[in-house]
Amino acid sequence: MSTKHSEAAERFQKNKSLAAWHDETLWMVRAKRDKISRQLPEWEELRQMAHDIKMYSNSxxxxxxxxxxxxxxxxxxxxxxxxxxxxxxxxxxxxxxxxxxxxxxxxxxxxxxxxxxxxxxxxxxxxxxxxxxxxxxxxxxxxxxxxxxxxxxxxxxxxxxxxxxxxxxxxxxxxxxxxxxxxxxxxxxxxxxxxxxxxxxxxxxxxxxxxxxxxxxxxxxxxxxxxxxxxxxxxxxxxxxxxxxxxxxxxxxxxxxxxxxxxxxxxxxxxxxxxxxxxxxxxxxxxxxEILADRDHVQTLNCLRCGACMNTCPVYRRSGGYSYTYFIPGPIGINLGMLKAPEVYYDNVSACSLCHSCQNVCPAKVDLADQIYNWRQRLQQYGVASKSKKFMSDGMKQLMEHPALFNAALGVAPLANHLPRFMMYNGLNDWGKEHDMPRFAQESFNEMWKKNKIQK
Amino acid sequence: MSSREMILANIRKNTQTKYEKPDYRSIEEHAIRYPDLIGQFTEVMKQMGGQAVLLQEGDDLNALIRSLYPEAKRIASTVAEVDTAFGKQTVDCGAFHPDTVAAPGDLDGTDLAIVQGRLGVCENGAVWIEQEVEQRAVYFIAEALVILLDRKALKNNMHEAYPLIETGKYGFGVFISGPSKTADIEQALVMGAHGARSVTVVLV
Structure with missing residues (x-):
């Protein structure tokens, strides 16, 4: 499941003080953006107008x-x-x-x-x-x-x-x-x-x-x-x-x-x-x-190149611009790279947590995260979808389509909380790389619902 | 087929949905306004790293400029006289006219340039400068810049400013908001990257 992006991000993270500084400094720029945008009561209307002008001009x-x-x-x-x-x-x-x-x-x-x-x-x-x-x-x-x-x-x-x-x-x-x-x-x-x-x-x-x-x-x-x-x-x-x-x-x-x-x-x-x-x-x-013909991605042309999507992106801030294989990094770069040559730049689409923060700060309201999601759905057609992810998502499909199996799996999931660290964080569990695993709840929502523990 | 024709043909072939041009009036009507234009402009100039000074009755403009930049020796000016709220004043300060140099590079080493602003914008401290001399370098190359601006030419926001600006016979104009700056070395803000290190707007 490792991509060129995740490998480069790992190298970036090795210099811990620089990586921490990079993350904090860009977040500070994002915070300045928030502060100054709030001084204008018409801010959201202004973004909508920018979007509408670009939709007009690019058509x-x-x-x-x-x-x-x-x-x-x-x-x-x-x-x-x-x-x-x-x-x-x-x-x-x-x-x-x-x-x-x-x-x-x-x-x-x-x-x-x-x-x-x-x-x-x-x-x-x-x-x-x-x-x-x-x-x-x-x-x-x-x-x-x-x-x-x-x-x-x-x-x-x-x-x-x-x-x-x-x-x-x-x-x-x-x-x-x-x-x-x-x-x-x-x-x-x-x-x-x-x-x-x-x-x-x-x-x-x-x-x-x-x-x-x-x-x-x-x-x-x-x-x-x-x-x-x-x-x-x-x-x-x-x-x-x-x-x-x-x-x-x-x-x-x-x-x-x-x-x-x-x-x-x-x-x-x-x-x-x-x-x-x-x-x-x-x-x-x-x-x-050529981008004009792609209805799903035409809005990349609305970009003003302000960099706000990079400053806010939790992945960009922690992995640095060089971890992306296209010359423009961050959320807009992921999309522009895919439009340029998907078979070359597909590694970057994994560099997104789909938090949608980029989309919420973009001054022209470019649908950056929705587009990245869309590219991920298309990866199969380029023959570059990750095999291990495919294996897992096929497994998830089995679980989701069989309620009894799903409930049984949920019932035993909390046992994972007590596994020794080496069993959770090793080369085999890709989800355990560079993140801590969440703890499974002792009771599932379903069980709580049945026991009347959910307050309406 | 020329590249121009190819590009235009491709645009026509690939354009999908056509969107209407939006009506700007809604944003223009809802844009921020300030009850005290001079106060707001003065405040935002500080934020941009510059300063605004309001000419007072009885102030001599030349003496004021001298007191702001006492060290300045080589002074260029594009302004000969200016209408103030208290009558006409001539601007001399021993200044030379920027078009008297042979080449724009000769303006390097100018300590101070005195220029005329056309309007100021209170939301961001930007002052519109229309090029009115041949050597436009004068607006950028001097170590410090004094912009003379009519106190009645303050606008609330960019929507109000844009319909009023012109680029004149030289076909160039620029909004300048404070001194030249950069934060390219570890995000530390430094004034005077390439243009003026210090900017004072005198509201006359």
Missing amino acids: HLDELLTEFERNATANGAVVHWAKDAEEYCRIVHGILNDHGVHHFIKSKSMLAEECGLNDYLEEKGIEVVESDLGERILQLMHKKPSHIVLPAIHIKKEEIGELFVREMGTEPGNNDQTYLTHAARKNLRHKFIEAEAAMTGANFAVASTGECVVCTNEGNADMGTSQPKLQITAFGLEKIVPDREALGVFTRLLARSGTGQPITTYTSHYRKPRPGGELHIIIVDNGRS
Whole structure:
């Protein structure tokens, strides 16, 4: 019954202090989200509105994308369309190549991660610099993000301190967060200024104005796009929203849900190229238009990438982002991975206790847990259902269909309470791994009911 | 067939149920409002790591800015004069205009930038800045930012703000709420990741 996820989770748990810190810190972010959301009496109505806008926009993508293209072109931007990751990388490289760009500064983009942009460009001799602090740390460590909003949440400051001694010449042994952050600020200033092109993703693309909206706390997207005059902005096609009124809804939800802030520090609206500059916008499909056909999973396209589902997930918090085999972890990543390639990413569907917390915090009310449940029902058809689980569920079926057998089994179940530990927690009982077994009640509900012990 | 045509054809083929566009009015009507806009804005600015200062009758704006940032030597300003609740005031502070530099990188080392805000949002401390100079770097590269904002331009929430904003001739605008920040190293909050380390909104 072990999966790649459970094996990786076991490795994560070996560093007990880091694992405990990870769990507590993300829970603290979740608690901040709760506190700030409760300051708005209209919170639940706001979530419903976000859901309804996304249901509208993702069922009118052809109209909204062409409206966006028309307006963006009228604003002076050049609009490109990429059907897949390869085409997206090729377009970016083509633009950089045409302008003789050697230094390229990027702000955080999960789309670039999805499409492997950095490796593609570096193979072609272009220096790519990530400018989000967490992303920059990971890039210098040759590691991948473990969370979509808090990418370096799994890294300790001591490791960053050592890295910065080598990369930025900081004092050895000084691991103070303020000191290290300001060292990176100084170091990256030069990178911003020497870059010949800057790239951002987009949190929202507005059809009615043709503008792209980027939300950051650091200001790195704006530092990048206000230095070189060549700007590239790329977004997955589900980022489209109809108008600015919709932005009013989403900007109220995004940071409150993700980090418990009332809004990100910077909410930037890019509409025209800089004077004498160029603005290239790439609309990327890469499998998204196929998701539209899957009625059970189409709502994954409503995701705002706020990270709230990760912060709340009891499995994510205790197993870390690297325990998932898809590059986006947590509840949304489980679903996106299955949509990408179920035969490759099926291990992740077990990384869920079906507590439904993700679904309850999602700002766009994506039915994340229901979808994971649904994938589990489909595992048989991919031929990857766990044999031991199948054996157990067939056994359960026998019990459930034969009341006498069921009652007999319940009658003897409390005996398990008195079994020696080694009989309960061993290689054979998968349920005993990483959890303590529940105690069986001495009397079943049925027996209590018959003896009139249940108060109505 | 071009990628554009392929993508659009795929969207049309795969789209199942079409959903109606929701009516925004319900959420706009139910959105939070504050009895004391200036008080709420001042409070939320603190929460975002910045500060709001209310200009008092008889205050000299330049002296006020100087007292807020006494160490600032290199000061850029996009504002020449401003209408306050107590009449017009000129802004000088010995500032230079950001468009007098040859390249945006030359703005690095600016201690303070003084800029004009168009409206402020009381639920989150965001101030709308419409780009009004060619070097938009000035809004981000300075160590500290002073935003001059009409005290009558405070709105309750984002629904009220969005219909009023414009991106102007430069086609760029940004909501700024407090100083640049990051918590990427062990979730410790640090001000001044890339943009301004300190932000003061002066309600004029």
